[in-house]
Structure formats: C-alpha cells, structure tokens
Amino acid sequence: AAGVIQSPRHLIKEKRETATLKCYPIPRHDTVYWYQQGPGQDPQFLISFYEKMQSDKGSIPDRFSAQQFSDYHSELNMSSLELGDSALYFCASSSTPTSGYEQYFGPGTRLTVT
Amino acid sequence: GQNIDQPTEMTATEGAIVQINCTYQTSGFNGLFWYQQHAGEAPTFLSYNVLDGLEEKGRFSSFLSRSKGYSYLLLKELQMKDSASYLCAVRGRDSNYQLIWGAGTKLIIKP
Numbered sequence: 001a002a003g004v005i006q007s008p009r010h011l012i013k014e015k016r017e018t019a020t021l022k023c024y025p026i027p028r029h030d031t032v033y034w035y036q037q038g039p040g041q042d043p044q045f046l047i048s049f050y051e052k053m054q055s056d057k058g059s060i061p062d063r064f065s066a067q068q069f070s071d072y073h074s075e076l077n078m079s080s081l082e083l084g085d086s087a088l089y090f091c092a093s094s095s096t097p098t099s100g101y102e103q104y105f106g107p108g109t110r111l112t113v114t
Numbered sequence: 115g116q117n118i119d120q121p122t123e124m125t126a127t128e129g130a131i132v133q134i135n136c137t138y139q140t141s142g143f144n145g146l147f148w149y150q151q152h153a154g155e156a157p158t159f160l161s162y163n164v165l166d167g168l169e170e171k172g173r174f175s176s177f178l179s180r181s182k183g184y185s186y187l188l189l190k191e192l193q194m195k196d197s198a199s200y201l202c203a204v205r206g207r208d209s210n211y212q213l214i215w216g217a218g219t220k221l222i223i224k225p
Contacts, residue, residue, distance in 0.1 A: 042201060043215055045212050090157070102159045102162055103159070104159060107156050108155075108156050
C-alpha cells in the first residue's frame with residue numbers, strides 16, 4: 001500500500017539559510033499534518049491543512065510557513081534557520097479531519113543545522 | 115490545561131505481557147490513539163478508542179475509560195522487536211485536527 005512520502009530524507013543547512021521540506025500524502029487523503037520531533041521528545045504539532053486550507057496551527061515559528069497544493073502535497077518552508085531547528089520533521093496524512101481517522105506518518109526528514 | 119501522562123520507561127521480559135498506562139486531562143474528548151515509534155523512525159498507528167471498553171488487535175489491545183480519563187495498551191507475547199516508544203495521543207474537542215501527545219513510554223524488552 002502507498003505510504004506518505006517525504007523528501008528529502010536528510011538535509012544539512014547552515015544557520016540563517018532556508019529549507020523546504022516536501023510531503024506527499026497517501027492517495028485520497030485530504031488532510032496533512034506537520035510535526036517537529038527533537039531527540040527523546042514527543043512530536044510537536046506545527047500545522048495542518050484540510051482541502052488546501054490551513055485547518056489548525058500549533059507551535060510553528062513565524063519563520064516557518066507551509067501550504068497544501070492542488071494535488072494535496074504540502075511543503076514546509078523554513079527560513080533563517082537556527083541551531084534549535086535541528087530535528088526530525090514528520091508529515092502525516094489522514095482521510096478526513098473527523099474523529100476516528102488516524103494519522104499515517106511519513107518516514108521523516110532529518111534536518112541538521114550547523 | 116491539557117495534559118497526558120504515561121510512564122517514562124518500562125522493562126519487560128520476552129514472551130511476557132506488559133501494560134502501558136495513559137491518563138489524560140483534555141478540553142473535551144474525541145478519541146484516543148496509541149502509536150509505536152522505533153528510535154529514529156516515524157510513529158506507526160496501533161489503535162484507536164473512542165468508546166469505553168477494550169479493542170483487541172492481535173497481540174495488542176487497548177482499553178479506554180472516558181469517565182476516568184484513562185487508557186492502557188496491553189502487549190502480549192512480547193518479542194524483542196516490540197522494544198520501542200509507545201505514544202498515547204488524544205484528540206480533544208477544541209480542535210478537529212490536532213492530537214495532544216504524551217511524552218511516550220520507552221519499552222525495553224529483555225531476553
């Protein structure tokens with residue numbers, strides 16, 4: 001079965017640079033979620049989109065922005081990168097935002113800021 | 115505030131049974147999820163409970179008591195590959211989309 005695809009899988013950037021992470025949800029899934037997970041921490045919800053509209057906003061810094069495109073893929077744009085942004089970034093998708101529809105996670109993008 | 119509590123770490127023996135507890139205090143309740151996460155990998159969905167009772171799925175079962183704000187994940191016939199973190203997450207009623215995550219329970223399986 002098709003899973004959530006994220007690219008790139010690994011990314012190394014320097015401070016103050018920008019990065020773009022991409023997420024391709026499971027086919028027919030219309031909701032996308034972005035999470036940031038530091039070592040030994042639980043996933044921190046950043047933002048979600050339903051039918052190309054922002055549906056929820058979590059602890060996403062102002063330096064970050066995201067959008068969902070007409071083909072339902074999503075991109076997380078990160079600017080003025082800081083050392084503390086080094087983390088695993090997961091994208092998840094679900095079929096609808098209503099209760100009972102579990103989120104399926106992609107393999108993650110490991111971002112290292114030096 | 116909203117809070118989810120689960121033990122930080124548990125140890126069990128291969129072939130045994132282990133129960134991982136989760137208590138929650140959230141603004142409303144719209145479902146509880148259990149995820150398994152191996153180090154450096156993505157969380158994998160295990161179970162979903164929205165009504166009181168036990169949901170069984172193979173070696174894994176999940177229980178929910180909404181009145182007590184309590185859930186547990188029961189793992190039977192433990193295998194070495196079950197060594198992972200187990201995350202409890204709750205969908206509150208304030209948000210249709212966002213999950214409130216526990217910090218996870220690191221389960222260590224010993225031979």
